[in-house]
Amino acid sequence: MKLTANLFALMTLSNLAHGISGQVLDSSGEPIYGASIEVAGSRQQAQTDAQGRFSLEVNTSQLREIHINAPGHSHKTVILQAGQDEPLKVTLQHTVIEQIDVTATPLHASTIESAQPVTVVAGEELRRKQASTLGETLKNEVGVHSSYFGPVASSPIIRGLNGPRVLITQNGLDSADASRVGPDHVVATETITAEQIEILRGPATLFYGSGAIGGVVNVVDERIPTSSENRTAYSLGSNTVADEREASLAHTGGNDQLAYHVDSFWRKSDDYEIPTSSDYGEESSGVLENSDSKSKGFNIGGNWF
Numbered sequence: 001m002k003l004t005a006n007l008f009a010l011m012t013l014s015n016l017a018h019g020i021s022g023q024v025l026d027s028s029g030e031p032i033y034g035a036s037i038e039v040a041g042s043r044q045q046a047q048t049d050a051q052g053r054f055s056l057e058v059n060t061s062q063l064r065e066i067h068i069n070a071p072g073h074s075h076k077t078v079i080l081q082a083g084q085d086e087p088l089k090v091t092l093q094h095t096v097i098e099q100i101d102v103t104a105t106p107l108h109a110s111t112i113e114s115a116q117p118v119t120v121v122a123g124e125e126l127r128r129k130q131a132s133t134l135g136e137t138l139k140n141e142v143g144v145h146s147s148y149f150g151p152v153a154s155s156p157i158i159r160g161l162n163g164p165r166v167l168i169t170q171n172g173l174d175s176a177d178a179s180r181v182g183p184d185h186v187v188a189t190e191t192i193t194a195e196q197i198e199i200l201r202g203p204a205t206l207f208y209g210s211g212a213i214g215g216v217v218n219v220v221d222e223r224i225p226t227s228s229e230n231r232t233a234y235s236l237g238s239n240t241v242a243d244e245r246e247a248s249l250a251h252t253g254g255n256d257q258l259a260y261h262v263d264s265f266w267r268k269s270d271d272y273e274i275p276t277s278s279d280y281g282e283e284s285s286g287v288l289e290n291s292d293s294k295s296k297g298f299n300i301g302g303n304w305f
Contacts, residue, residue: 020055020056020066021053021054021055021056022037022053022054022088023048023051023052023054024048024068024070025052030052031048031050031051031052031053032052032070033048033049033050033052034047034048034070034071035047035048035052035054035069035070035071036067036068036069036070037054037056037068038066038067038069039056039065039066040064040065040066040077041065044056064079064080065077065078065079065080066078066080068090068092070092073092076090076091076092078090117200117201117202117203117204118198118199118200118201118204119141119142119143119144119199120196120197120199121137121138121141121196121197121199122195122196122197123196126191126194126196126197127235130191130192130235130237131191132244132246132267132269132293133146133153133154133186134154134155134156134187134189134191134217134219135147135148135154135155135156135157135187136154137197138197138199138217139154139156143158143159143199143201144156144157144158144199145157145158147162147183149183152186152269152293153179153184153185153186155179155183155187156168156199156215157214158199158215159201159214159215160214161213161214161215162183162214163180163181163183164180164181165212165213165214166212166214166215166217167205167208167209167211167212167215167216167217168180168187169189169208169216169217169219170189170218170219170221171218171219171220171221171223171224172218175187175188175189177189186293186295189219190219190265190295190297191219192235192248192267193221193248193250193263193264193265193299194219194220194221195220195221195222196220197217197218197219198216198217198218198220199215199216199217200215200216200218201215204216221263221299222250222261222263222301223261223263223299223301224261224301224302224303225252225254225259225260225261225301225302226259226303227252227259228252228253228254228255228256228258228259228305229252229253230252230253231250231251231252231253232250232251232252233248233249233250233251234247234248234249234250235247235248239269241272242269242271242272242273242291242292243269243270244269244270245267245268245269246265246266246267246268247267248263248265248266249263249264249265250262250263250264251263254302254303256305257304257305258302258303258304258305259302259305260300260301260302261299261300261301261302262298262299262300263298263299264297264298264299265295265296265298266296267293267294267295267296268293268294268295269292269293269294270287270292271287271288271289271290271291271292272287272288272291273287273288274287274288
């Protein structure tokens with residue numbers, strides 16, 4: 001005796017003056033027990049009894065859509081037309097694959113109203129916000145501030161926490177520099193050659209352990225290339241307040257089996273120029289001592305596919 005896997009349910013609905021009712025049946029005319037009927041846009045639900053019958057006390061003049069779901073069957077949405085009197089016939093296909101309903105809001109929300117626990121800064125946006133330190137680069141992001149120990153040492157502050165409570169990683173690995181124990185030290189992670197910067201807050205930080213209770217800042221670059229596509233990027237910059245000059249170059253290439261990546265950066269700045277005043281109220285130009293800096297570095301990486 002061979003049993004077929006295909007089942008279908010025949011549901012007859014009748015619009016009542018104060019509600020809606022019906023019955024769910026399978027192909028052999030047997031009732032389906034435990035089928036769920038839900039009114040769209042509300043929390044009103046009903047389930048079929050042993051005879052496959054159900055009833056919902058709703059205002060039929062406002063009822064437009066119902067959802068039907070039976071175990072082992074695909075979901076079905078029934079759109080009711082205004083003034084419809086004829087019974088509806090709905091076929092539910094048998095399935096063994098779990099079905100997931102995805103819903104979204106059609107309402108427009110601003111950046112503040114729809115702030116997510118994960119923020120990604122990349123591309124042209126990252127280039128516009130580029131600064132000499134990680135803290136200064138991210139200080140204008142939603143929920144992020146920056147500590148400031150001169151123009152060469154600043155770290156991100158997330159939810160009022162910094163230091164070891166905000167984990168700084170490079171491609172998912174802890175940078176483990178002195179800035180975690182002394183905020184007046186520079187963050188060793190360089191952003192001028194980064195592809196993107198990810199800011200994680202809330203439950204997403206648990207992927208990195210329980211210590212990062214403030215958040216996680218992950219700087220992503222291509223030092224371990226994921227493809228051998230030829231790409232070259234460079235940047236030049238300067239400012240007058242500290243006579244700062246900076247340059248960076250990155251290149252990725254290779255063939256079908258091997259990819260390589262090379263990048264390098266250089267930055268130099270003098271002491272910051274600041275106005276000063278004498279005891280007589282006269283203003284003159286001066287400098288902020290010990291605010292000069294010099295940094296350089298390079299990375300070489302490869303990947304064999």
